[in-house]
Amino acid sequence: MTWLVTGGAGYIGAHIVRALAAAGLEPVVIDDLSSGHAGFVPDGVPLVRGSILDRPLVEDTLREQEVQGVIHVAGFKYAGVSVQRPLHTYAQNVEGTRVVLEAMDAAGVANLVFSSSAAVFGTPDVALVTEDTPKHPTSPYGESKLVGEWLIADQGVATAGSPHPLRHTSLRYFNVVGSGDTAVYDTSPHNLFPLVFEALLAGRTPKIFGDDYDTPDGTNLRDYVHVADIAAAHVVAAQRLAGGQPIEPAYNLGSQNGLSVREIMDAVARATGIPFTPEVAPRRPGDPDRIVATGELAARDLDWANRYTVDEMVRSAWEARRGATTAAS
Known part of the structure; x- marks a missing residue:
């Protein structure tokens, strides 16, 4: 059972690749x-180097690897930029997603997990975001993810009446x-x-932008979710x-x-x-x-849970970053 992970050499995609393999599924990366980074792709996992905008490449990969479904992670993810x-x-x-869909249709691949974003909500005026919270993206990135959905x-x-009707879900975080x-x-x-780590490694003092917000300690309150939990939810969605099995069109992976x-x-x-x-x-x-999202629907259907404390999240990130420095020296 092979799944194509677009963007599978990236930070999130590479974790999804590992989670697929651990679940007994066979990942392939484009x-x-x-x-x-090619080095993020585990040994033995096929890596197809190329763009998702290359329709023949995507379709050929789907056919040659006998792909059953796609986890579409590839994209330009920098909201500010x-x-x-x-x-x-x-x-x-947007065009990348359209090409992936077109290639899937041509190759008869009918399962899709879309890595969307909570940026589709913009800056909602509710304390707890649900899947039904109005979508008002405030950047081209957020807009592009919403158009992708x-x-x-x-x-x-x-494709509902076709031989291969598309089954899909979008995961927002x-x-x-x-x-x-x-x-x-x-x-x-x-x-x-990464910004905080690089500042500390360079001997600079990290910055907090504003400490007078209406929160317990005056600083912004946000969802922070561990990448391993995110990867696991993608795999369960693929399995469903x-x-x-029944699946919702979208889930918030919130804390x-x-x-x-x-x-x-x-x-x-x-x-x-x-110390700083x-x-x-x-x-x-x-x-x-x-801005914090509920994860109730995902907990019900995707075994979603926050399995890491803040210290575990930070420590795991720091150990990986420090390991990269050691490997490069």
Whole structure:
């Protein structure tokens, strides 16, 4: 039972590949390595180097590898940068998804797990986000993920009476952190954990943007979820699709309670053994006090749970990052 993971050489994708293999499924990866790393793909897992925009390549891979389903993780994931590069964002995330769907249809592959994003909600005016919370994305990245969900849903309707009707689900989540394997770590130059780690390694003081929010400690409250939990939910979703079990069109992989930025900073100091007092910088425009999602539906259907404490999340991320430094020296 083979599953294609687009973007499987990236931080999240590589964890999904490992989770698939651990569940007895056979992963194959397609990745252009624009932000992924060939070294993140385990030995023995086929790596097809190329873009999801290359329709013949995607279709040939689906046929040659006898793929049963696709976990579509590939995309341009930088919300802030997407404001400066909207055309690139839409090409990778919207056109890329369309091409994947077209190739799947041609190859008769009818199961799809879409790695969406909580960015589809924008800055909701509710404390706890549910799947039905109105979608008001505030960046081209969030917009592109929402359009991707629409494309997939429309293709599901269009193929309902065909020999291979598309079965699909979209998984939405906020801040993915930690590491489930010291060989894989978050290399994004825009995410909180790498930013804090790189600052500390360079002898700089990490920053907190605003400490006067309406939260218990004055700093933003957000969902932080461990990458291994995210990967496990993707695998269960794939298994439900392949087994013909009922599945919702979308799930929020939320923490229910969230963590503050200061709680993260305190945990970083504990994990790294580097004492520091974060520099407090001015608020960033548009940053809401709190955005946290419920994971009740995912807990019901996808065995979703937050299995890691904040210290375990930070420690696993730090050990993987430190291991990368050791390997490079």
